[in-house]
Each structure stands twice: as structure tokens, then as C-alpha cells.
Amino acid sequence: MTDAHVTESLTLRLKQIGARLEPVLEHLLARQPLAGETCRPDRLVEAMRYAALGGGKRLRPVLVAEVACLFGREDDGVLVAGAALELIHCYSLVHDDLPAMDDDDLRRGRPTVHKAFDEATAILAGDALLTLAFDAITLDEVHADPAVRLHLTRDLARAAGLGGMAGGQMLDLESETRARSEQEIRQLQAMKTGALLRYACRAGALLADASAQDVERLTRFGEIIGLAFQLADDLLDVEASAETTGKATGKDAAAGKATLVGLMGVDATRAELEKLLGEASDLLAPFxxxxxxxxxxxEFITNRDH
Amino acid sequence: MTDAHVTESLTLRLKQIGARLEPVLEHLLARQPLAGETCRPDRLVEAMRYAALGGGKRLRPVLVAEVACLFGREDDGVLVAGAALELIHCYSLVHDDLPAMDDDDLRRGRPTVHKAFDEATAILAGDALLTLAFDAITLDEVHADPAVRLHLTRDLARAAGLGGMAGGQMLDLESETRARSEQEIRQLQAMKTGALLRYACRAGALLADASAQDVERLTRFGEIIGLAFQLADDLLDVEASAETTGKATGKDAAAGKATLVGLMGVDATRAELEKLLGEASDLLAPFxxxxxxxxxxxEFITNRDH
Incomplete structure (x- = not known):
């Protein structure tokens, strides 16, 4: 395929998976209570829907779906697991945007949840999105075998929590007042953004009953995607305008946070991205x-401009 | 047994279960990362330990353990499930205490997490405690059957989330600016505090492989405990001094929040507590x-003065 064909076909696939994901999220965020729930308070469910529906690239669910597809699984149960991961991603954005955290007023070109609602509602909406993710990942359609769903649940908790995404955000906040070495930045980014992207690829393989060897192979692929995503994001932060990304840019520098691009320079960062892409290609060669x-x-993640 | 004997033996059991729970929580909140985690950042793990270790009545784990014991299960796996529930309870306290929520400076006579650390750390510590709970509930020692652990996980998410505890806190916050009927207050309390107490009793029965009928019986017992707990708490809020409870009191009235005691009066509240205790006794009579x-x-929950 030519580059143009690849891009066209990727755009189509992103759209298709996004279109299948949306009703799954819509169903999880229904206004009617589920069995075992008392009621779903209007204001809270609206804030959660505002945070999770109708926006974003859905990169994590797309990764789950594409990896599962690689091993022959394409049903909507895969997207329920993808939706669980997306709920975690959305909760993290809601909490990271809070005044006490990154203090952002805009997200995807719209007011952040605490601006559109209020701080208390944003805190609760984040909490409830996080909790709902652990409801979704247990659902029967995710996988016929409860042991697999349990494995996915535990891995999700480890990717999202103290030793993963939440821990990474803690380290990132501390970076505003503490100098970080390149190794420390790599570690915090592997946690803050890498852990969920790694999980997305790992979960896709687990969902499709891939061999243990292939699960590890795709887990490594996910780690590469995570690192590439962050490097590309750092480049964007340096180079892009607020117009293109729909969020404030140059914030890392303004906050005094060291980034890999800042330490390594733009050229070395681009070179590392190329190297990562090569490694990703090697890992996928057997397929x-x-x-x-x-x-x-x-490639899209490595070269994205938004 | 005489009343004095019952009290003495209850105090001993509370102490014994609490003493067995503490190392389980300590293990979950270890400073070393688990498999699948990158590292556990010092500041975050310390804030989580501050919030979860060495304090509280441990009422929810005690309920889990006592109900499981009723059906013949007494091993420490029960306490791992109890610890998961306690982590959820602790996260909710950390977030409820935040300035944007109830804005409390004291909890159990100590500075709240956002006072002892800072707001961002408190938000993340709550998030990570919540996430860790969903790691703990999946652990092998909780139950040999993955399907049971999955059931416990899903029920925990529903008790804690949008249609349970988090939803109840949303309704409670709205009560500061909106009048509530008695029925609305009962619903919000059934969610805010009732859902986890109900889950504690239900989980104890599920953990010990109780019959479906007994699971429902103990679930109902948990609902009664939840209501009695809240009524007793409301009475305390009206009557007790800050000295006895270690937290600010009379806050509900100050915040303009209607309570059942406020609507029904102290005498009717005491009468309802007696009635609930009678129903609880009837439910347990077969055992x-x-x-x-x-x-x-x-009885302890109904008559507690702290």
C-alpha cells in the first residue's frame, strides 16, 4: 500500500472502531441504574457523560481492538474492555485538569469538567468513572472465562494505580519543584501515559487468547507505543500552537518541568522515534x-500533529 | 450472656479482627512495587498509608469477617476482601474531606490528608486507594473460584460508584442548596453510607458460599445496619461534642442539610433504631x-457514642 492508502485506511478504521465504541460507552453511562445500584443522580451522570462521550481519539480502545483483531477476535466484547480503559483515561483527564493539579480550563476545545460543572462534581465524576471501569471490565461479554476477566481486572488496577498512571501523575507533579534526570523522566512517563497504552495492547492479546509469548510480544509493543506517544507529545508541546491541539501548549516549560525533548533536543527525539518505530515493526513482523x-x-502516533 | 459480657466480647472481637486486618492493609500498601507496577512513589504511598493505616473502627471489614464467620469461613482471605472495602471507605473519606467537598481539616483527631500533605496528593491518594481496592478484591486468597471474585468485584464497583456511594455523595452535596424530602434523604443515605455496609454483609455471605437465600438475608441485614448507622450518626451530629467524636459536629445543620433526625425528631429516630434492631434480630434468629x-x-452500631 502507498502511504496515502495506509493513512486513508487507518482513518477509516479509527472512525469505524470509534463508532462501535460510542454506543458501548453510552450504554455504560446510561441514566437508568443497573442491578445493585439505587439510582444514578442526574448531575453526576451528566458530568460523567460530558467527560467520556463524543470526544477524543479513542486511542486506547482502538489499540485494544486492533491487537485483539490481530489474533482473530473482533466482536463487541473487545470494545467493552476498551471502554473500561477509556473510562480510566477520561477519569484521569478530569482529575488532572483540576485546579489543585494541572489547573486547565480547556480540554478538547471545551471547558473542562470542573469549569462546566464545579470542582466537587468533577472530583466525584472522576471517582465514578474510575469505579465504573472496574464494573465494565468484569462484564460477561468481555471474555467467556471469568479467570481471564479477573486477570484483566487486576492488570488494569496495576496499570492505573499507585504503581502506574496515578503514581506517574504524582511524580509529574513533583517535577515542578524537583529536577529530574533523563532516567527519572522516562520512568514517570512510562507510568503516567505508558502504563495504560501498554495495558491496551496487552489486554487485546489476553482478550483474544493469544499465546503467553505473543502476550509478552504485544506488551512490549505497547511499551514502545507508550514511549513514542510521549515523545511525540513532548515535541508537540514544544512546537505546536494552541490552535492545532485545542489545549494550552508550552505548559511543561512554563511549569518548569523537564521533558525528554528538553534534555535530548528535537533532533535526538526524532531519531529515537524512528528507532522505536523500527522496533515496533520488527515485533510485528511475524504477523x-x-x-x-x-x-x-x-506510525500515526509517532507522527501525529494533534 | 449479660450486656456487660456481650460488650466485653464484642470489644475483644473488634480488636482481634482489627489486629488481623492491619498486616493485610500493610501488605497491600507496601512500599515495594508489585508485579506489573513500575515503582510506588514515596509521597503517594505515604499519603495512602496515612489515610488507611492505624485508625478507624474498621467496621466494614469487621462486618465482612463476622458474616463470613457465621457461615463457617474464618481464614485471612476474608480479610483481604475486607481490606478492599476498607480502602474504598478510606478513599471516600480523603476525597470527601477536600476543600471543594466537605472541607474538613480534621479526621480521627488528625489533620486530613490534604492538610498533612496537599490537595493534589490527596486527590491522587484517593484515586490510588480506590484503584488498589480493585486489585485486592481480585487476589487469589479472597476465594478459590474466579467467578466468585468477579462477582465480588462487580458488586463492589456498583456499591461504590455512580449508583452507590459516589452518587450518594453527589446527592448529599446538592442537599446544601436544595430541600430534600424524607424519602430523598433516605435514598441518598442508602447510597452514601448504606451501600458499602450492605456490600460488607453481602460479601461476607458470598465469600463463605452461603446459599442464595442466605446471601439475600444478609444483604437485607446489611441494609438495616446501613440505615441504623446513619440514624445513629445523625443523632451524634446533633448531640455529641467535637471532643467525643474527634471531628467537627453540628456540621449538617450548619451546612443547611436536612437530616432524618431533623425531620423526624430525636424520639422518633430512637424508636426507629429500636425497630431496626428488632428486624436485625429477627433476620439472624435462624442462626x-x-x-x-x-x-x-x-447493637454497638445502634448505640455507639463515637
């Missing part, structure tokens, strides 16, 4: 043409 | 003397 969509996604 | 500790616990 031949079937891995083309995943590889296109890796 | 004879074996239910004495649980019944003593119900």
Missing part, C-alpha cells in the same frame, strides 16, 4: 500483512 | 447463638 493496521497506528 | 457477635455488632 505479516495482518499487522498492517497496527503498524499504521504506530 | 441461633452463632449470630450473637453479629447482633452485638448491630
Amino acid at each position: 505479516g500483512d495482518r499487522a498492517a493496521p497496527l503498524l499504521a497506528l504506530a | 441461633g447463638d452463632r449470630a450473637a457477635p453479629l447482633l452485638a455488632l448491630a
Whole structure:
């Protein structure tokens, strides 16, 4: 395929998976209570829907779906697991935007949840999105075997929590007042953004009953995606305008936070991105043409300008 | 047994279960990362330990353990499930105390987490405690059957989330600016405090492989405990001094929040508590003397002065 074809086909796949994901999220965020729930308070469910519906690239669910597809699983149960991961991602954005955290007023070109509602509602909406993710990942359609769902649940908790995303955000906040070495920045980014992207790829393989060896292979692919995503994000933060990204940029520098781009320079960062892309390609080589969509996604993440 | 004997034996059991719970929590909140975690940042793990270790009545884990014991299960796996529930309870206290929520400076006679650390750390510590709970509830020692652990996980999410505790806190916050009927207050309390107490009793029965009928019986017992707990708490809020409870009192009235005691009066509240205790006793009657500790616990909750 030519580059143009790859891009066109990737855009189509992103759209298709996004379109299948939306009703799954809509169903999870229904206004009617589920069995075992008393009621779903209007204001809270609206804030959660505001945070989770109708926006974003849905990169994490797309990764889950593409990896599962690589191993032959394409049903909507995969998207329920993807939705669980997306709920975690959305909760993290809601809490990270709070005044006590990154203090952002805009997200995806719209007021952040605490601006559109209020701080207390934003805190609770984040809490409830996080909790709902652990409801979704247990649902029967995710996988026929309860042991697999339990494995996915535990891995999700580890990717999202103290030793993963939440821990990474803690380290990132501390970076505003403490100098970080390159190794420390790599570790905090592996936690803050890397852990969920790694989980997305790992979960896709687990969902499709991939061999233990392939689960590890795709887990490594996810780690590469995570690092590439962050490096590309750092480049954007340096280079892009607020107009393109729909959020404030140059914030890392303004907050005094060291980034890998800042330490390594733009050229070395671009070189590392190329190297990562090569490693991703090598990892997917055994799967031949079937891995083309995943590889296109890796390239999209590496070269994205928004 | 005389009343004095019951009280003495209850106090001993509370102490014993609390002493067995502490190392379980300590293990979950270890400073070393688990498999699948990168590292556990010092500041975050310290804030979580501050919030969860060495304090509180441990009422929810005690309920889990006593109900499981009623059905013949007494091993420490029960306390791992109890610890998961306690982590959820502790996270809710950390977030409820935040300036944007109830804005409390004291908890159990100590500075609240956002006072001892800072707001961002308190938000993240709450998030990470909540997430860790969903790690703990999946652990092998909780139950040999993954399907049971999955059931416990999903029920925990529903008790804690949008349609349970978090939803109840949303309704409670709205009560500061909106009048509530008695029925609305009952619903919000059933969610805010009732849902976790109900889950504690239900989980105890599920953990010990109780019959479906007994699971429902103990679930109902948990609902009664939840209501009695809240009524007793409302009475305390009206009557007790800050000295006895270690937290600010009379806050509900100050915040303009209607309570059941406020609507029904003290005498009617006491009468309802007696009635609830009678119903709890009837529910436990089939279990004879074996239910004495649980019944003593119900009485303790109904008559507590702190």
C-alpha cells in the first residue's frame, strides 16, 4: 500500500472502531441504574457523560481492538474492555485538569469538567468513572472465562494505580519543584501515559487468547507505543500552537518541568522515534500483512500533529 | 450472656479482627512495587498509608469477617476482601474531606490528608486507594473460584460508584442548596453510607458460599445496619461534642442539610433504631447463638457514642 492508502485506511478504521465504541460507552453511562445500584443522580451522570462521550481519539480502545483483531477476535466484547480503559483515561483527564493539579480550563476545545460543572462534581465524576471501569471490565461479554476477566481486572488496577498512571501523575507533579534526570523522566512517563497504552495492547492479546509469548510480544509493543506517544507529545508541546491541539501548549516549560525533548533536543527525539518505530515493526513482523493496521497506528502516533 | 459480657466480647472481637486486618492493609500498601507496577512513589504511598493505616473502627471489614464467620469461613482471605472495602471507605473519606467537598481539616483527631500533605496528593491518594481496592478484591486468597471474585468485584464497583456511594455523595452535596424530602434523604443515605455496609454483609455471605437465600438475608441485614448507622450518626451530629467524636459536629445543620433526625425528631429516630434492631434480630434468629457477635455488632452500631 502507498502511504496515502495506509493513512486513508487507518482513518477509516479509527472512525469505524470509534463508532462501535460510542454506543458501548453510552450504554455504560446510561441514566437508568443497573442491578445493585439505587439510582444514578442526574448531575453526576451528566458530568460523567460530558467527560467520556463524543470526544477524543479513542486511542486506547482502538489499540485494544486492533491487537485483539490481530489474533482473530473482533466482536463487541473487545470494545467493552476498551471502554473500561477509556473510562480510566477520561477519569484521569478530569482529575488532572483540576485546579489543585494541572489547573486547565480547556480540554478538547471545551471547558473542562470542573469549569462546566464545579470542582466537587468533577472530583466525584472522576471517582465514578474510575469505579465504573472496574464494573465494565468484569462484564460477561468481555471474555467467556471469568479467570481471564479477573486477570484483566487486576492488570488494569496495576496499570492505573499507585504503581502506574496515578503514581506517574504524582511524580509529574513533583517535577515542578524537583529536577529530574533523563532516567527519572522516562520512568514517570512510562507510568503516567505508558502504563495504560501498554495495558491496551496487552489486554487485546489476553482478550483474544493469544499465546503467553505473543502476550509478552504485544506488551512490549505497547511499551514502545507508550514511549513514542510521549515523545511525540513532548515535541508537540514544544512546537505546536494552541490552535492545532485545542489545549494550552508550552505548559511543561512554563511549569518548569523537564521533558525528554528538553534534555535530548528535537533532533535526538526524532531519531529515537524512528528507532522505536523500527522496533515496533520488527515485533510485528511475524504477523505479516495482518499487522498492517497496527503498524499504521504506530506510525500515526509517532507522527501525529494533534 | 449479660450486656456487660456481650460488650466485653464484642470489644475483644473488634480488636482481634482489627489486629488481623492491619498486616493485610500493610501488605497491600507496601512500599515495594508489585508485579506489573513500575515503582510506588514515596509521597503517594505515604499519603495512602496515612489515610488507611492505624485508625478507624474498621467496621466494614469487621462486618465482612463476622458474616463470613457465621457461615463457617474464618481464614485471612476474608480479610483481604475486607481490606478492599476498607480502602474504598478510606478513599471516600480523603476525597470527601477536600476543600471543594466537605472541607474538613480534621479526621480521627488528625489533620486530613490534604492538610498533612496537599490537595493534589490527596486527590491522587484517593484515586490510588480506590484503584488498589480493585486489585485486592481480585487476589487469589479472597476465594478459590474466579467467578466468585468477579462477582465480588462487580458488586463492589456498583456499591461504590455512580449508583452507590459516589452518587450518594453527589446527592448529599446538592442537599446544601436544595430541600430534600424524607424519602430523598433516605435514598441518598442508602447510597452514601448504606451501600458499602450492605456490600460488607453481602460479601461476607458470598465469600463463605452461603446459599442464595442466605446471601439475600444478609444483604437485607446489611441494609438495616446501613440505615441504623446513619440514624445513629445523625443523632451524634446533633448531640455529641467535637471532643467525643474527634471531628467537627453540628456540621449538617450548619451546612443547611436536612437530616432524618431533623425531620423526624430525636424520639422518633430512637424508636426507629429500636425497630431496626428488632428486624436485625429477627433476620439472624435462624442462626441461633452463632449470630450473637453479629447482633452485638448491630447493637454497638445502634448505640455507639463515637
